[in-house]
Amino acid sequence: MSKKLAIVTGGTAGIGLETAIALAKAGFDLVITGRSKFKAELALERLSVAASNAKVEWVELDLSDLESVRFFSRWLGIRKWDLLVNNAGAKVERPFKTTKQGFEWHIGVNHIAHLFLSQVLVNRGRDGARIVFVSSIVARRSAGTVLNDYESQSPGVAYRDSKLANLVTAINLGKVLAENNLDITVTMAHPGFTRASAYGTKLIRAAEIVLAQPASKGAKPVISACFSEADVYWGPKYFQLWGPPTQVNLPESVVSALDKGDIWSDSLGEIRRYLAGELRPD
Numbered sequence: 001m002s003k004k005l006a007i008v009t010g011g012t013a014g015i016g017l018e019t020a021i022a023l024a025k026a027g028f029d030l031v032i033t034g035r036s037k038f039k040a041e042l043a044l045e046r047l048s049v050a051a052s053n054a055k056v057e058w059v060e061l062d063l064s065d066l067e068s069v070r071f072f073s074r075w076l077g078i079r080k081w082d083l084l085v086n087n088a089g090a091k092v093e094r095p096f097k098t099t100k101q102g103f104e105w106h107i108g109v110n111h112i113a114h115l116f117l118s119q120v121l122v123n124r125g126r127d128g129a130r131i132v133f134v135s136s137i138v139a140r141r142s143a144g145t146v147l148n149d150y151e152s153q154s155p156g157v158a159y160r161d162s163k164l165a166n167l168v169t170a171i172n173l174g175k176v177l178a179e180n181n182l183d184i185t186v187t188m189a190h191p192g193f194t195r196a197s198a199y200g201t202k203l204i205r206a207a208e209i210v211l212a213q214p215a216s217k218g219a220k221p222v223i224s225a226c227f228s229e230a231d232v233y234w235g236p237k238y239f240q241l242w243g244p245p246t247q248v249n250l251p252e253s254v255v256s257a258l259d260k261g262d263i264w265s266d267s268l269g270e271i272r273r274y275l276a277g278e279l280r281p282d
């Protein structure tokens with residue numbers, strides 16, 4: 001019988017790579033994705049040393065382009081998967097920019113593309129499969145204005161909203177899968193404050209060096225979410241910034257966004273329009 005297959009978006013660096021290493025050691029074959037071939041080669045090297053028995057493939061997947069998601073789906077073909085870790089993330093990137101299909105960058109990459117990816121792959125999930133969404137502690141500070149007027153807001157607001165949308169999507173997707181009697185479950189995780197690939201200002205980098213936990217520790221909540229019971233949210237134990245993984249409560253912002261009930265339908269609406277050819281790539 002073939003080994004279980006895990007797909008880790010952004011599995012070429014940081015938390016995604018550490019998660020991929022843990023999954024390879026746990027006996028999964030792996031598909032890791034990212035844009036940079038250079039990062040991929042380094043990641044494949046580390047994975048081959050850490051878990052030489054795992055079959056690991058890298059596929060270029062650019063989450064700022066839904067055509068790339070479609071390409072990935074076609075590349076996977078009829079293969080079945082057991083674990084999909086929606087981990088890749090654009091950090092706060094300035095100035096304002098949009099994805100290929102015109103979504104605000106953070107919303108498009110972190111939220112829309114992962115929602116779309118989950119949708120296009122769902123029929124190829126094996127019974128008992130799991131989807132994990134990787135969010136952030138900053139989701140609690142989102143006002144839930146997802147998909148509204150980003151040109152007049154800061155990229156930081158968009159990043160927070162995208163991470164809130166990850167959680168709302170996870171909850172709603174879990175419900176939809178259960179309603180349709182699909183044996184695929186969903187969990188969520190956030191890595192607290194973790195030192196991963198270099199980004200941001202010198203001040204952020206300095207703070208990371210002094211205060212953040214290594215990516216191997218930041219990945220632990222994500223790894224817990226791969227194997228725990230369904231519908232739970234994992235984060236680090238101490239102030240939700242550092243330490244061993246523990247189950248954490250969903251922030252109030254998620255509860256209120258779920259009450260409003262607009263994020264899921266808006267996002268689906270955008271994707272439906274795209275698929276129907278109403279939203280065209282440039």
Ligand SMILES: NC(=O)c1ccc[n+]([C@@H]2O[C@H](COP(=O)([O-])OP(=O)(O)OC[C@H]3O[C@@H](n4cnc5c(N)ncnc54)[C@H](OP(=O)(O)O)[C@@H]3O)[C@@H](O)[C@H]2O)c1
Pocket residue numbers: 009010011012013014015016033034035036037039061062063064087088089090091109134135136137190191192193194195196197218
């Ligand atoms: N580090 C933290 O403290 C922290 C805190 C809260 C939440 N998170 C979340 O944790 C997740 C992983 O973050 P990390 O810190 O490990 O980040 P990272 O070290 O920067 O790694 C990000 C990964 O995502 C890929 N990626 C980035 N943009 C992409 C795009 N447009 N399309 C496709 N792939 C893309 C990168 O590969 P390429 O660049 O080659 O594409 C890389 O493999 C993210 O969702 C992030 O929001 C991290």
